[in-house]
Amino acid sequence: MEQLKERIIKAQNGDDAALALLIHEHYSFVFKYLVKVTMDTKLAEDLTQDTMLRCIERLEYYDGTSAFSSWLITIAIRLFIDGTRRKKREREWLKRQGEARSLHWQMSHAQEDWSDALESLSRLPYEQRISILLKHYYGYSYDEIGDILRVSPGTVKSRVSYGLSALRKELTNNGT
Amino acid sequence: MGHSNITDKEEDQMLAGLLEDLKRIDQAVAPSQNFDLDTWEGIVRDKRKERRRWKHWETALFVTVALMLMLGGGWVIYREPLLFIMIQVITGVIGLGIIAWATPKLWREGRE
Numbered sequence: 001m002e003q004l005k006e007r008i009i010k011a012q013n014g015d016d017a018a019l020a021l022l023i024h025e026h027y028s029f030v031f032k033y034l035v036k037v038t039m040d041t042k043l044a045e046d047l048t049q050d051t052m053l054r055c056i057e058r059l060e061y062y063d064g065t066s067a068f069s070s071w072l073i074t075i076a077i078r079l080f081i082d083g084t085r086r087k088k089r090e091r092e093w094l095k096r097q098g099e100a101r102s103l104h105w106q107m108s109h110a111q112e113d114w115s116d117a118l119e120s121l122s123r124l125p126y127e128q129r130i131s132i133l134l135k136h137y138y139g140y141s142y143d144e145i146g147d148i149l150r151v152s153p154g155t156v157k158s159r160v161s162y163g164l165s166a167l168r169k170e171l172t173n174n175g176t
Numbered sequence: 177m178g179h180s181n182i183t184d185k186e187e188d189q190m191l192a193g194l195l196e197d198l199k200r201i202d203q204a205v206a207p208s209q210n211f212d213l214d215t216w217e218g219i220v221r222d223k224r225k226e227r228r229r230w231k232h233w234e235t236a237l238f239v240t241v242a243l244m245l246m247l248g249g250g251w252v253i254y255r256e257p258l259l260f261i262m263i264q265v266i267t268g269v270i271g272l273g274i275i276a277w278a279t280p281k282l283w284r285e286g287r288e
Contacts, residue, residue, distance in 0.1 A: 014224075016217050016220045016221045016224065017213075017217055019220045020213055020214075020216035020217035020219075020220050021213060021216075023216050023220070024210065024211075024212075024213050024216050027207055027210040028206070028207055028210065031205075031206075031207040031210070032201075032202050032205065035201060035205050036198055036201055036202075041205055045207060045208065045209050048207060048209075049209065052216075053219075053223065056219070056220055056223045056224065056227075057223065057227060115193070115197045117190070117193055117194045117197050118194075118197045118198075118201070121194065121198075133198070136191055136194075136195060137195060137198050164187060164190075164191070167190065167194070168186070168187065168190055171190060
């Protein structure tokens with residue numbers, strides 16, 4: 001932990017090698033997070049690279065109040081949301097169909113099952129999916145998620161609640 | 177009871193299953209474009225150089241615009257002293273109006 005802090009300070013003071021190491025070490029974490037958010041490995045890869053470039057540009061503004069990984073996740077989420085908002089609804093729908101299929105294929109390639117729960121999660125609106133992932137998979141509090149998504153903790157709570165409710169409903173309908 | 181007639185136990189079970197599935201995603205996927213350390217260092221160096229260059233340009237642009245505004249202002253005062261005086265008077269009147277509007281209570285209290 002102390003080592004990470006030292007490395008961040010060095011990077012903020014202009015040490016290129018320290019920043020390169022930070023990026024290299026966090027790349028996989030950010031990528032895996034984005035795969036679960038986007039359900040698309042290609043998009044996740046692009047967004048991870050954009051996140052790292054943004055990290056290089058904005059590292060001086062990182063104040064250490066949150067974990068470095070949380071700060072990177074915040075950048076990644078904002079890039080994803082900004083990108084998603086720019087797309088038209090129809091195009092997005094088509095893409096989402098393809099996204100889940102691409103990850104589906106990758107999972108079967110790795111001899112892993114694509115469960116009904118994952119299928120249902122991939123169908124949720126991204127706001128609910130991100131909220132559920134951050135709350136239940138990464139263990140962030142409602143306040144922290146609110147800060148990351150720039151919404152109130154109450155909104156996060158309702159997104160998680162609606163998301164879980166929709167998941168449950170869909171899984172019940174599928175007979176699981 | 178959770179939401180939509182779902183018991184907490186059912187919801188816990190569903191979540192546990194989902195989290196397991198998500199863990200399997202983590203195991204199944206790996207980034208294919210994470211460069212090696214030297215490459216990242218090169219990217220960081222180039223990006224920072226580019227950023228420094230942009231900051232120089234931003235500063236130069238800011239100073240140029242500020243100088244132009246100052247010169248333009250000076251030119252107006254030189255060429256149109258009447259316009260300048262008018263602007264000063266109008267600004268003064270507006271300023272006094274704002275002060276009068278902001279302190280009506282004090283003024284009334286003083287009168288009483």
